[in-house]
Amino acid sequence: MSNKSDSNPNLISAYEIKPTSMELETVRKKLAEAKGPKYWRTLEELSDEKAFGELLEREFPRQASEWVDPLSRRSFLKLAGASMALAGLAGCGKQPLEQILPYVRQPEQLIPGKPIFYATAMPFAGYAFPLLVETHEYRPTKVEGNPEHQASLGATDLFAQASVLGLYDPDRSTTLTHMGEARTWSDFLLAMSNERDGVIPALKARQGAGLRFLTGAVSSPTFGWQMKSLQKLFPQSKWHRWDPVHRDSARAGSKLALGAYYDSQYKFEAADVVVALDADFLSGSWNPGFVRYARDFMRRRKLAPGQPEMNRFYAAESSPTTTGAKADHRLMLRHSGMEKIARALAGKVGVFVPPPQLADGGNMDREIKYSLAQAYLTLAPEQQKWVDVAAADLMQHKAKGLVVPGEFQSPAVHALAHAINAALGNVGQTVTYIDPVEVDPVEHVQSLRELVDDMNAGKVETVIIIGGDPVYNAPVDLNFEAALKRTKLNIQLSNYQNDTTDYMHWHIPETHYLESWSDARAYDGTASIIQPMIMPLYDGRSAHELLAIFTEQNDTPQTGTSAYDLVQTYWRSQHPGDDFDKWWRHAVHDGYIKDSASPARQTAVKLGALPAMAVAYVVEAGGELVEVMFRPDPTIYDGSFSNNAWLQETPKPLTRTTWDNVVMMSPAMAARMKFNQLGDNNDHQSDAQNVIEIKLGDKTVEAPFWPQPGHPDNAVTLFLGYGQKKIGRVGTDEDKKSGRGYNAYSVRSSAAQYVAAGGGIRDLHKQYSLAVTQGHFQMEGREPVKVALTLEDFRKNEYFAHEHKEEEPQDKPHDPESLYPDYRDSEKFYQDYAWGMSIDLNSCIGCQACAVACQAENNISVVGKDQVQRGREMQWIRIDAYYEGDPANPSVYFQPVNCMQCENAPCEPVCPVGATTHSTEGLNDMVYNRCVGTRYCSNNRPYKVRRFNFLLYANKFDYYDEPSLKLGRNPDVTVRTRGVMEKCTYCIQRITSARIASEKEDRKIKDGEIKTACQQVCPTEAIAFGDINNKDSNVSKIKASPRTYKLLAELNTRPRTTYVAAVRNPNPQLPQLAAPEKP
């Protein structure tokens, strides 16, 4: 950094800082000229010399900056360490007097030990995700979905769950810096707005020419209002948008078909037939409304009593996702092929599809191009069949069908999907259009390109980057970092010091959403006030406060510039009435503003000429060339969660890899290219993979490949979000000393954001070790997942999950097959409550939210990549993935496995010290402080759900020992030390607190009063929990279903966790899914 400051044009060098010769006359003159009171600190200030500003900024002369120079700091630490050691020699002095202060007056509402819940919302990819946050003594420890909000209904996704760890991340940016040196906020304010040579007055004089803002997608109304008033003040300034995972295609598609930007809103609850064109609405939060959609969709597949029908799901998919895994018919093809499927489908349902146009395909002959395009439009027989059947099904279910285009698909696919939905009368029934939730929506690539062009043209002087990391994730061909060097002043507000920070003059730490006031809109337009849970842990500022500097003097003189004032001022303008205070309190309390959802717009579809299919025929013609797809990482998204240890260690749903990203390709292609996987039996936790090189244009990236069943041939998928240069300790690869994994952005160009044609791949004959939590994806004839392959099968034999019909799912009261006395005979056992859980395999979408929620609730340690490689991951609930059938396009099944809480638990009798015991309510309890760690219970437990602290994971490495992380732990759950076995206890702390509450009121615990962390978070309500003694409880009813079965029932463990077997609903006219292989 110190080098850079030398070359910074903004700073004058040290020799220029001279003591000002002051003349009394001038000073007096200045004082006389001044209007109003003018306060001055030193004569230098008064004299208003140019050098003074510099002096103030630096506060200390240049030598002082040595302290941030790493070498000097190190020598300082050495000295400090030596003196500490010597001080230690001096002997055992008295401990310094430290006062602790009890509450003299207890704050209102706060009862120590009792959590308080506040409503707020998490901004994610521009959209609000509504939350309820659990706080203990004002420390947020866990987030839940806001049950009253339509976008959540109580569930969340894994990003929201993990965001609480991000708050306490000790690697967050903690100090405001200027040229890498620590400064204060007032230093920054002074530099910006001092009257004489501040940045803002100068900009104001130029009407804001050269002032640019760069943010991600924003739906905050307050931010939008601030930006608007700012643009009034600085008419020449511009606001650019860049998110690496953006919705450009959806925007462009909506413009193509509907004439303007609209957000689609789907009503899956009304759809009998769903066709996804590469849509992964069941996979990730980058689909706005994901949580709600997953719930609506899966509610149509519960087959609960009185619900004999289920929806049918056709998915055409390129890169395999968990959405495709849930499809009744999955058609696999390359990304570029989706348009021909959409065209064919549109043609079948009676949409007029304009003929394809030809893009500029280099120097290819027009004739050849045309014939290639024609050839490409021809469907393969199985594709044709899929389209025919899906189209027929859609036609039969007019106004009850739905075609969903994928966020990453081309605008043409979006346009065609809109047209199909319109033609089938689905609009208004299963899909509605609303005005974009985002403030002032733009297409991000275009917006960023304009910014870069202006920067290169020298039109930009000041660029203010709010959030994001464009140096890392901007399209590589734009060369954002080179453009940044041409601007005069770069200011960044961001959570972390990231790759962009090195190019910034000012870096301001950003507050976490749990630390500051803001607002945002959910996918349906409902506005939420984001209220902070805690004072900023570090010296962070919110985006509102940063913008306020630019507008404060003129626009909102009276209201102050804190984020709270700004948000309140905006909403006061929206709700001008005497009852504002009441209204505001309601809005903040509820976590959303009532009736603020966007109304549906009436639109008409006009399908004009579709953009040319540039990508498609290049690959078709290219021989050895492959199509390269870019996708956000399933657990760390675009890289914004790279330093989140929970998410890094959460296995990716399909590959079960952790701590790294891989390049997916089809197993057949890997075999063809002889990219052999090392290792013989595929049981390895540490999977050494060959590293391949992916070449796109003149850029290359090296990455470990992963043969993924169900991946299309001649294509590879790269995952975004890894490979930063500068990242916190969690995201840093110990060997490389930079970000983990490979950087997919380094080959991602602006023209090919989600798919690129003509990539080359080759084997580098190197190995790279991945950390995999599951090595074996076949069921080996054991049927842990039971499934009825058709709805007919299920109707014919509802007891299909049982070999013999008499094997009732209900527990037989006195099963004699045990040597040990039956707890059920005992007077003491199972009298009051008997806790049980049911997991619906039909509903589980493998999203991993439960695993992260469990980690947050139960203080589960993170073990690190090397320990995962040794098979020591700690998550208490895991989601097993199984593949069946043809590896080219297999059936995929997910199975969440937590502790089964067996009534005949094999782990209990083998513990020599009785550390794992049976509770009177049927739980298999762990007494952590009694455990000596023989691991016998783990060996003797068929489900392998116990986790052992092989090392002191709770504060492994220096990172996890940081005090800030300890603030985030759940005080209701013990932190386990090394040598102790741990496991799921059905969130016994929640059971206990409900029991205490009920006993105080002298009543029984109500059904639904206790929700386990995994149950609460589940978007699809796959997990049910409750008292099975109560036959009216939700869980008892589900367990009474004929589909209920026990995992490994033949071992007579009598598990309390049972599964509801899956039922698929394929169309009889299409080939069916592969069944789990029978022994």
Add this chain to the structure above:
Amino acid sequence: MDGPDKLPPKGIRPPIIGPGQTFGTVTDRIAGIVLTKHTPIFWFIVVAIAASIFGMLNTAVAYLFARGTGIWGINIPVGWGFAIVNFVWWIGIGHAGTLISAILLLFKQTWRTSINRFAEAMTIFAVMQAGLFPLIHTGRPWLAAYWLFPYPNSMGVWPQFRSPLIWDVFAVSTYFTVSFLFWAIGLIPDFASMRDSAKTLVVRRIYGMLAMGWRGSARHWNRYETAYMLLAGLATPLVLSVHSVVSFDFAVSVVPGWHTTFFPPYFVAGAIYSGFAMVLILAIPFRYLYGMQDFITLRHLQNCGKLMLATGMIVAYAYMLEMFIGWYSNDKYELAMVSNRLHGPYSHFYWMLVACNIVIPQVLWFNKVRSTPWMLFCVALVVNSGMWLERFVIVVMSLQRDYLPSSWGMYWFTKWDVMIFVGTMGFFTMLFFIFIRLMPAISIFEMRTLLPQAKVKE
């Protein structure tokens, strides 16, 4: 090695004591190893190497206590690795000592006398090694060390008596106690002989104390014989019980490959098999280095070889039974266990085990092999490696792939695993050589009863 090792003519078995020995020579030869001032140079070399390996053991255990069991290769699903493999292996090795001293005594197998003393020492030292592992393999050994014992406490918390690990605690500690008493009592008359032949005052005093006032009166002998027989009676069931209890650690569980009823006899046979192998591994160098061919004759070696052959056949039968029952049960998990043994990722361990424990020991059918010390020595080494592999196969291969394929995993040991395993071998060797130097490694008084002169009236 030439003279005494020459085989007698066909049809005549080698004697159990060399020709030309008298009461005096027996005492002098055996006590001479101890009472001499001259310590052979090889003793220093061996003890120095063994002690440094013992130092490595200490280092590894200290690091283990400081960091946790995570320094080993164990994981979920393979919660037990080297530690338990080594525990079972060492316990097994101990068995031959008790069998020789107790069972062969009761069966009046007089040939046992020349090997029983150091076989008993071997038992004690092996159990010491074995006892180390269950303690250090726990996550929190400082608590395990006393929570596993039933002591009255104010919390009213007792160990869980249903757990085979608790049975282990009792079985192993009883075994150690009885073996130690048996060995110590057997030493008393010999300590008296040492006291009487000692040349310096200090040595005489020390052995005098150890001899506990033994004067060799008829009353002493009478009581001695009674006590010895009683202890032999006590120790005899232990030969069978200890390894049966150890096998319960596995047999009681639900893991395919562990959950089998024939484990107790299978384990006992295996234990005796490896124990006799260890006796040979110790006896053959010992008789060579100290010139004890007259006392530990070819007859002894032959008998050990025969016993190994017999127990080896039992073990081979057990292997076949394991496979057969796996197949016969037609249970998918048992079948998968069988196929994992034969073709799984660790199948080379299984086939090496078959080679070491079944195929190679068949050479013991040949008298030539049984009568050639170096060949026997090699076979014994092979058998002991095989027995270690057997425990590895049982422990690791069963855990590695059990019920849910999603949880299947691999186990690879670390350098710390190896250091501790090798360390116990160093510890064992060190103890054994110190024992040879300080105590009569062959029972003097019992050897004398074997002499023709001793047979007064028969």
